[in-house]
Amino acid sequence: METSSSGPATTSSQPQTPVPPKPAPAALLWSLMQGFRGQYALAIAALLVFTAINYLIPLVGSATIDFALTSGVLPGVTTAAKVAPEAELSALLVSWMGGPELVRAHLWLPALVMVGLTVLAGLFSYLKGRFAAQASDGIVRRLKDRLYDHLQRLPTKYHDHAETGDLIQRCTSDVETLRLAISTQVVDISNAILLLLTALPVMLLLDGRMTAISFVLVVPIVLFGYIYVGRVKHLFREVDEAEGQVTRVVQENLTGLRVVRAFARQGFEIDKFAKPNRLYRDRSLRLLRLMAWYWSTSDFIVLIQQGIVLIAGAWFISQGTLSVGTLFAFIMFLNMLLWPVRQMGRTLTDLGKATVALNRMGEILSEPEESKPNPAGVHPEPFKGGIEARDLVFDHDGKSAALNGISFTVCPGETLAILGPSGSGKSTIMHLLLRLYDYRSGSIHLDGQELTTLDRQWVRSQFSVVMQEPFLFSKTIGENIRLGRDGAAKEEIQEAARLADIHDTINTFSADYGTLVGERGVTLSGGQRQRVALARALLRETPVLLLDDALSAVDAETEATILDALRSRHGQRTTLVIAHRLSTLAHADRVIVLDKGLIIQEGRPVDLLKQEGLYRRLWTIQNAAQEEILEDERLAAAAPAASAAPTPTPFSASR
Numbered sequence: 109m110e111t112s113s114s115g116p117a118t119t120s121s122q123p124q125t126p127v128p129p130k131p132a133p134a135a136l137l138w139s140l141m142q143g144f145r146g147q148y149a150l151a152i153a154a155l156l157v158f159t160a161i162n163y164l165i166p167l168v169g170s171a172t173i174d175f176a177l178t179s180g181v182l183p184g185v186t187t188a189a190k191v192a193p194e195a196e197l198s199a200l201l202v203s204w205m206g207g208p209e210l211v212r213a214h215l216w217l218p219a220l221v222m223v224g225l226t227v228l229a230g231l232f233s234y235l236k237g238r239f240a241a242q243a244s245d246g247i248v249r250r251l252k253d254r255l256y257d258h259l260q261r262l263p264t265k266y267h268d269h270a271e272t273g274d275l276i277q278r279c280t281s282d283v284e285t286l287r288l289a290i291s292t293q294v295v296d297i298s299n300a301i302l303l304l305l306t307a308l309p310v311m312l313l314l315d316g317r318m319t320a321i322s323f324v325l326v327v328p329i330v331l332f333g334y335i336y337v338g339r340v341k342h343l344f345r346e347v348d349e350a351e352g353q354v355t356r357v358v359q360e361n362l363t364g365l366r367v368v369r370a371f372a373r374q375g376f377e378i379d380k381f382a383k384p385n386r387l388y389r390d391r392s393l394r395l396l397r398l399m400a401w402y403w404s405t406s407d408f409i410v411l412i413q414q415g416i417v418l419i420a421g422a423w424f425i426s427q428g429t430l431s432v433g434t435l436f437a438f439i440m441f442l443n444m445l446l447w448p449v450r451q452m453g454r455t456l457t458d459l460g461k462a463t464v465a466l467n468r469m470g471e472i473l474s475e476p477e478e479s480k481p482n483p484a485g486v487h488p489e490p491f492k493g494g495i496e497a498r499d500l501v502f503d504h505d506g507k508s509a510a511l512n513g514i515s516f517t518v519c520p521g522e523t524l525a526i527l528g529p530s531g532s533g534k535s536t537i538m539h540l541l542l543r544l545y546d547y548r549s550g551s552i553h554l555d556g557q558e559l560t561t562l563d564r565q566w567v568r569s570q571f572s573v574v575m576q577e578p579f580l581f582s583k584t585i586g587e588n589i590r591l592g593r594d595g596a597a598k599e600e601i602q603e604a605a606r607l608a609d610i611h612d613t614i615n616t617f618s619a620d621y622g623t624l625v626g627e628r629g630v631t632l633s634g635g636q637r638q639r640v641a642l643a644r645a646l647l648r649e650t651p652v653l654l655l656d657d658a659l660s661a662v663d664a665e666t667e668a669t670i671l672d673a674l675r676s677r678h679g680q681r682t683t684l685v686i687a688h689r690l691s692t693l694a695h696a697d698r699v700i701v702l703d704k705g706l707i708i709q710e711g712r713p714v715d716l717l718k719q720e721g722l723y724r725r726l727w728t729i730q731n732a733a734q735e736e737i738l739e740d741e742r743l744a745a746a747a748p749a750a751s752a753a754p755t756p757t758p759f760s761a762s763r
């Protein structure tokens with residue numbers, strides 16, 4: 109094995125994934141609708157039938173009034189009016205119901221027909237809603253899957269900078285906004301347009317003058333809605349952003365609850381929350397005010413429109429140029445038409461909101477995934493665990509380099525320890541090995557194969573890792589360990605736990621391996637968490653084991669037991685150990701000492717002890733501290749038993 113440190117290398121081997129263009133909201137929606145378009149077509153078909161039935165209901169009412177109740181001739185209405193097409197239509201409908209005589213004798217008949225038609229309309233309305241809901245739920249499920257899947261594949265760098273609260277909001281409330289839009293509003297707007305387009309010819313057939321009067325204020329209503337949408341659009345984005353800020357603060361606060369309490373920062377946190385919360389309230393209020401203004405004004409216009417039709421109709425009837433039935437039909441048509449038209453402003457607004465949501469989700473989906481491996485790269489099979497790093501250079505932010513060109517080699521089965529001050533780049537080496545980040549230049553070879561040409565999933569499947577801050581899922585201890593290897597038998601889980609010296613502790617818990625560990629493992633102590641994470645890694649049985657300060661929270665005795673267990677398996681897998689405690693590193697085959705991203709010392713632990721340098725300095729400091737404690741204990745034991753003075757603690761005695 110050899111190690112060396114040299115200056116930055118020049119080779120850059122990082123494949124770049126081209127940034128895909130951000131999809132337009134409509135294009136994104138269209139692609140998501142694939143496979144559900146048929147259901148939407150059925151929803152539209154049901155809507156068409158629903159609309160047709162809705163036209164029939166006022167026409168039946170109108171025909172009954174004009175023919176069945178007045179023998180086809182209304183007082184004051186000229187014969188000419190009766191030969192008009194609408195009269196023929198009414199006559200036809202009455203004859204379908206059995207003729208004027210029968211209808212007149214049995215008035216419940218047209219009532220029954222109208223009720224029957226209403227029930228039928230309800231049935232088609234249900235079918236319309238059902239098909240639309242089925243399609244939209246399918247689309248939303250697909251979108252959530254796609255978002256979640258994409259988030260899993262985004263580079264670690266993206267997650268370093270993304271705000272979790274904001275991402276959660278995009279994957280939940282933004283998706284919900286879209287679901288509402290495509291399940292109801294798309295159908296609503298189709299309904300309104302369809303009604304407008306089809307009502308016009310039917311109304312014209314009934315009475316041209318009344319049609320013109322009925323539409324007098326429709327144009328202003330539509331214009332008004334258009335202006336409103338223009339003004340309200342940007343407000344939606346602002347409200348959405350403010351909501352995101354609120355979510356972010358809550359999420360951060362709940363994650364760091366213990367720190368907040370330990371530092372008695374609740375007051376500060378409450379104040380911190382008040383600011384985005386106020387902003388959200390102010391923006392929502394502005395939005396609500398605008399909406400209230402729109403609703404009240406448009407309601408006023410709609411009522412005026414109905415009033416105008418009523419007055420004009422009454423005038424035409426008094427002049428003998430309009431039948432009561434036709435006025436009845438117009439009033440019903442207006443009711444059918446005006447409310448959806450007025451609703452259009454709101455529907456368009458909600459659609460605007462959905463467009464904003466779709467845009468925000470499109471932003472995530474257009475983020476480039478982790479770069480794909482070079483197709484020519486063939487991974488070593490089987491991988492024996494040989495690692496060779498050459499002139500490795502890496503920086504997180506393009507400014508200060510975390511690694512400045514380091515080289516080392518680990519042969520299969522060897523244990524390499526990495527030591528160095530905080531921030532010297534130790535964890536970075538592990539992150540690069542796991543391909544969490546791609547290095548800027550230099551190379552890493554696994555059994556001679558360049559890392560960046562290998563599939564990330566394959567690379568990660570070759571390593572077992574215990575991270576510096578072990579993360580446990582809110583599951584049972586057994587399930588957390590089994591994450592290391594799906595399908596592992598109970599005995600294998602227990603064996604891994606024994607190796608990590610946590611088996612006996614687990615057995616003292618109320619439900620032993622079935623004990624729930626709480627979110628992020630909060631119900632366990634730091635050392636227990638680390639040992640469960642270690643058991644998880646040991647269960648994995650991969651060619652390489654990475655331990656990043658994995659025993660820092662474990663007491664010295666337990667640490668010694670674990671290290672003994674690991675040593676008994678020495679040679680079975682390559683191991684890289686990061687630690688600040690030299691006792692953890694003492695049995696490594698080799699140690700590299702890092703400082704500011706450079707290797708400043710390297711060699712066997714015993715050789716490093718003989719050299720002047722950081723390793724020996726740390727050894728001296730750590731041993732001196734230990735010696736001091738032992739000396740304190742010796743002095744305390746030697747103190748006269750009869751002394752009335754309290755027994756000095758190791759920290760208070762003779763300093």
Ligand SMILES: Nc1ncnc2c1ncn2[C@@H]1O[C@H](COP(=O)(O)OP(=O)(O)OP(=O)(O)O)[C@@H](O)[C@H]1O
Nearest residue numbers: 268504505510528529530531532533534535536537
């Ligand atoms: N996600 C990140 N974004 C930006 N800079 C980072 C990030 N992670 C680490 N760094 C920086 O990279 C450098 C090396 O960090 P690294 O975590 O490798 O240090 P370390 O030697 O493992 O330290 P410690 O012993 O404290 O764990 C540090 O200067 C750190 O500030």
